[in-house]
Amino acid sequence: MESGYILTYDIGTTGVKTCLFRISQALELVQSASLEYSIQLLENGGAEQNPEDWWVALKKTTAQVLDLSKTNPDSIQGISFCSQMQGLVLVDSQFQVVRPAMSYMDQRATLEMKEGIVHGFKIEGINAIKLLLSLWITGAVAASVKDPIWKYKWVEKNEPEVFSKVKWWLDVKEFLIARCTKEAVMTRDSAFATFLYNSRVGKGSWSPILCKLFGVRLDHLPKIVNSSDRVGGLTKEAAEFLGLKENISVFGGGGDASLIGVGAGAVKEGDTHIYAGTSGWISTVTKKRTVDIGARIASIVGAREGYYNYFGEQETSGKCLQWVKDHLALDEIDLYLEKKKITDGPDAIYESLFEFMFDSIKDTEPGSHGVIFTPWLHGNRCPFEDPKARGIFFNISLNTGKRTLIRSVVEGILFHKRWILELSDGKMPTSDTIRFVGGVARSGFICQLLADITGKTIERVVHPENVGAMGAAAIVAYGLGMIPKFEDIKSMIPIQDKWIPNPNHKKIYDRNFKVFKNLYNTNQNNFAILNT
Template structure:
């Protein structure tokens, strides 16, 4: 295959199919990484989307102060290098058989680098909310509507289709905080990168961001193509566009793998590095919901409801709207993002239930999450009216409130471990339903949802989600790998192994359907009304309890 690296596009000669059905030593593969909040999950994928091997390596998330969340960029790089090498070893393939490498990644992870591309500090992770005060002070000043400066809001909406929220977790707020509190480092900053961008730089020497990821920095002009950084919006962050990476499409080849990166990863020098996408857009590809108006649900560390749409709309009070997709020539990505989903179950396991070794020994199972499934199944639907609200780190959609926190409501002496576990499962499903209904009001109701993410591996959670939302739940095969598989298939299109992006969904399988149970309809409708009332009746209390200095 001849590949010419030329700006955003790629010229290809369709010689790439050689060996796909012949000599196994000539068969080609994609290495795709899903760089999440807590780990890099790497997969080796053939050109039909079949996962041959997968490897995972964890890295830490630091919380040096309340509302601070940071990571070491070098930890991400080491994980990518080690998992890539391990994939080749486990898959028993040579570096020559890797046709390309690509990425799905956590988003809004801000990494300031100097002129040599060296990080100047730990990254501001997407969970970092330290800039909530300064974004109110500098950006969302009076006159306000729903907490937003009306004229600046209109400017953001006109240019980007969205706007930074109140929570302090968007890139503009982080840059403002960095400029004020670490001025010496700010003065040395040559470029601001996201997590994926930093890894792409280490692989190719190019500082590039995908357009879908750039769109949620809220400084990208998405009104016409090619998308460009908007000078007026960058000024609101106190920077100029030259401090931001070059914007290219998700399917673009960023460049060939450098000699140094080849040594570090075990791949061949010159291997094409395909841009990839943020986790939201990548997962939308891998969910198989590629038709206009089809939605999918993801429950991982965070969660969301999303779908490809042709018209850009927004519901700012509920922080739902459109971002860039991995297919910018065809679709926007309608998005209702939620801060904490599966991590609530992780918190319960680590901090409330007794030690996992004792739980595993007691239940005689291999995995801790099997026990949580069994406990949830042991409780009746509704957990005897115990309600969990999963807002453990503030929330974006459906309430856009950085003061709100999680709670277990209506706890009584009649409740046991199984009720608490089921309430957590159901509370996350209730929050998902609220997000789903927010998007449906913007577009149109759906009858089914494709389900991806680690939460989809749980049969009981799939059924709870079907019952709570009253929608058919289609569980995607290998649901945890949806993002990595999505960008791998997009890379296969770029490299000429798949005819078109429309063919991507042909390579994504549904492994089981879960149908809503009519006998639970009235119960869950009642609990959903009360779930929303928890927020509405306690909104002021949350603000008093979690007040910031600028409130």
């Protein structure tokens, strides 16, 4: 196998991670650099970001990676992106944004969704004609207020002057590809996530029927490409800005829901992986188009042509742990910081901060003395769609301590993953051994808890926090012909650790899980009263 260097950008909700990989007999991470940026959460449910923040973050982290690794930019053979999905980045003919990007978390388009799909004769609360046509053509339906169709319609209705300037509807990585190449494209997985894509066998194109049905202008939608396609060469302007060589091959890449699975090595039919970053999901590779309307789980188009990912999303995963760190674990953090030296630097401190917090609760009782937390801090998508759902600490007593509360948050996040996993298993058998990836997977304590709560064997890959970038690198290597077969990617991603379920904890977790599932139904009306 020919060796070479590949540069990838993982564009997340809260920051970018830029990674340099060497490709030979394995995917080897040479150097990485991260930079955070902000997201604005608005009172009307909006969630916005400035795309220029992403572009500037690419410039700064590229310089860091090249400098720290002492790598000559001329040795980079290809670049690509892994990014958050279902955002809305509207640009003009010069690829300049006409308004801030609307994040996948944006939920202000409630009225637009109701007008668009919640009317007439309904099935599962959705207009029957639009539901059946959507399922037939694309295999899914825009049934969430956070789906990009409704963001698009919100801008059209509420910002008509802005909307009149729109030339292209792009997603996050598509905006960055356009800045790199001056080409307007969208990869198949991102196109599918608009729910305007015809995913039937032999089709793979935008659906004029769905565009007309939902009132979307077909000429706003860009050319569709494969994840491993070379979109174009890096322009002179972009190369000078990023500090790279002009005409480096820029590949389509993919969304996080597609490439994180690739980076986890879950590339063969039946492979299941669980991701826990800011958000989270459970995904199983399949050749079938399947949907569970009631549970909001569906087969989404993946990075590998002809394959899907049966996918259920958790709205807030690691975000709940960040909330704990910022609001509930302040005493533990103060003790931690007292032990650190100033010379350790902020990056070293931050990397181990969460592990220290988890270490402080490792001796607390499994099951958290019956305290149960619901991780719906920003609403929920699966297995129920409710932007008004919120977090609960249930069953607190006078004896409940703070560390028990912290543990209950961790368990609540994992209970929700088990809920999605079991519903997925009902339609699409999941693997007995599951790859666990994302920043949260860096904690061995949480890996063991996940095994105990789900009853599955858990495997952790090397650098689980970098799997999105690793998946993007694998796609580039495949596109360059450096990896001959797609399934060969699995053997190039080594396993670091493995955990098996502790049978002594099964009874207590099964009991708490049963109560956990009941908490939404018993509080649904209360959420609506308090959060309308």
